Amino acid sequence: MAQKLLLPLGALLFDWLFWLEKGGPNMLVFTVFLVAAQLVLLPRVAAVRRSGYFWLMVGGSLFSGAMMAVYGSAVAALACLASVLLLLGYVNQPHLKLLPYALLTALGSAAQAGPRVLLGLRAPRNASGRVRRGWFYARMLVVPLVVLGAFHILFVLANPRYEALSRRVVAAVADFLLWLLPEVSLAHLVFFTLGVLVTAGAVVMVPVYLLADHESRFGEFIRRQRDRVASFAVRRPNFQHRTTRALDLRKEFVAAAAVFGLVNALLLVVNAIDVNWLWFGFVPKPGFDLTQFVHEGTYVLIFSILLAMGIVLWFFRRNLNFYQPGLPWLRWGATVWVLQNAVLAISVGLRNYYYILHCGLAYKRIGVCFFLLLVFFGLGTVLLKIWQRRSAYSLIRLNSLAAYAALLLLAAGNWxxxxxxxxxxxxxxxxxxxxxxxxxxxxxxxxxxxxxxxxxxxxxxxxxxxxxxxxxxxxxxxxxxxxxxxxxxxxxxxxxxxxxxxxxxxxxxxxxxxx
Known part of the structure; x- marks a missing residue:
């Protein structure tokens, strides 16, 4: 009963708040409505109420909505949209932990909810059989019309002549509707339908289990894996199997040790140059192109740091975490590499600082500052992976939370x-x-x-x-x-x-x- 009441109420509220309006306090009001709707629709005893992620997204949605009422910035709008979608994802599957999976779950549910609502509309009970049949076939046309609309958008983007023709057709249909219904415009009808679909995606919950089932296979820590041998394969004696596995691990350890040793030596040279050049008393000489120096150097060094993190994740993904003969050496080598990448990140930050000092602030410079904060956090989680045998799933979970926190901080700034x-x-x-x-x-x-x-x-x-x-x-x-x-x-x-x-x-x- 509450769902049937909230659906038309939300559609009317969406139309009243957003028709011919920019983003501002309207997003805060609609966000409050969506949060209240979820709390009303939740059963009194539910796993959702015990989910810390759910309450985090409730707070994030209200906070980002308030920032829309204060600033109305694009980043605040993005934070508000992401928070509401994540909230819906955790309502759909409260056992989820990964933010990307919650986001995709919410999108999957919303994509199914709108058509279900439109197809679920019924003709009046006292209508004749002909009216009921017409209503039935009209509902069946919803999905084909949605597909037709998607291809229409693609053809409009690809063919300028088709775009011009479609504009004339839409203008003719709009003129006809204005003659038929003077108080209603085609654009307003389309917008109201959008409000129905948006509200349906938030109020009508379609369970999406795919990503929750996929996430349930992962754990926070890496476990030792045994070799899987097919039943039709010729099995070797256990001693020979253990010897083969030990040799494979030894080969992988030698490769990892060589990589960490060589890149540590190379990165030590790069860091020594940067520390000597940038860290103490750097003053650009006359004619020095600071813009090119910052832009090219920053992007290349950031890519280098991300590549380094990826290599560490690759070598510490499986049983090499349990190779006792060389594990201490491997851990310390990887740790030194991570710390050297942190020094490299500081050098990137100094390049960004010198640009701000001599050329002024810009959006990209602020973006680089927040990205470097996430890089330092990511390097810290890589150290957790090395020393605590954390899984890649754990790192993605922690870093996605950090990225969401950075998005909320960006939304709170009057940049x-x-x-x-x-x-x-x-x-x-x-x-x-x-x-x-x-x-x-x-x-x-x-x-x-x-x-x-x-x-x-x-x-x-x-x-x-x-x-x-x-x-x-x-x-x-x-x-x-x-x-x-x-x-x-x-x-x-x-x-x-x-x-x-x-x-x-x-x-x-x-x-x-x-x-």
Whole structure:
């Protein structure tokens, strides 16, 4: 009964909150509705209520929804969407632990729930037999229409003439519907149907056992594996089997020892160069291309670190963890390699720091900082694998939780304002004013408060699509005034609260001088 009530309520709420609105407080309200719906639909005694992952996603969903109400940023929207999907995944299969499996489980359930709801609609009981038959065949057309819609989208993307023809057809159908139903538009009908499908995916739970069954095979720690010999194969004596396995392990140990020994020596040389060059007193020489130095070096070193982690996972995946004659040497060799990769990661961080110090902040630079935090966490889990015989499943579980925590931290930051405040410093001889003006409107008060700085900055640049060009200070001031006027006009033209974030409200107060 609760499910039948929540489905139309959620569809109407979705339409009211999101039709012709941007993301903001509406996402917080809808997220609260979805969380409350899950708590209502859960039985009083259920494994879901005992799942720590479920309550983690409840908190993450509400937190990211609140960040949408405050900032309305793209990363907050991504965090909110991911949190809600993970919440639905753990409601579907409460014994899951892997976040990627929970995400795929939620998507699989949502993909089946919408068609089931549409196919489950029934004609009125007092309808005639002809109406019932028509309703039955109409429901049968749902799946073919969905397939037709998918191929239509593919052909629109692939064929420009087909795209133009489809636009004319859609416009003609829309005009007909407007003539038939003046108060209802085709776009609004499609949007309301989307709301029904979204709500159905959250309220109607279709059990998906595939990934939960697959995860149940894994454990937190590696166990010794015995050789599997087919029943039709000629079996060797036990002593010969043990000797063969010992020789295979010895060969694998020799290969691992050679790899760790050689790459440790090579990485020691690289780290010695970086420590001597970057760690103490690094000052770029005149004409030094710091951008190329940071971009090329950072990406190559990050790939090197990821490759190193993959090699450690490969050698410590099976019975080599139990090869007692060489296990201590192998562990210490791998540990030294992991620690050297941590030193390499610090060098990457220093490259990123020098770029920020001399050229300013940017989205990628912040992304590199968070990625390096995840790299350090990942290297720590690799050490756990080496010394505690942790499985790859354990590492994926821990690192996916760390990635989710980093996503929530990114959602909580007012990054654009912080970037603008840092870049608008007198010590920078060049300011990319085009980049700052392309940011969300909450940056505008910071730009207005620093507008006098634009008149004294030697180089003001903007990207025109064909490369960066220099702008006169007067042109930059005109662009700033135009951006402020346009933003205020758009804000005043959309008075509905659904898409008005707290930061936008504060921005409007600052730009209009309201205290």
């Amino acid at each position: 654009e304002v912080w970037i603008a405040s840092y870049n608008l410093q007198p010590r920078f001889r060049s300011i990319d004013i085009g980049f700052l003006l392309d940011m969300p409107g909450r940056v505008l008060p910071t730009l207005v408060s620093h507008r006098e700085l634009l008149n004294h900055t030697p180089q003001l640049t903007a990207d025109t699509g064909n490369g960066a060009v220099l702008l006169p200070a007067a042109d930059a001031q005109r662009r700033l005034d135009a951006a402020v006027a346009l933003w205020k006009h758009r804000y005043e033209a959309h008075p509905d609260w659904q898409g008005r974030t707290l930061s936008n409200w504060q921005t409007y107060k600052q730009l209009t001088g309201i205290q």
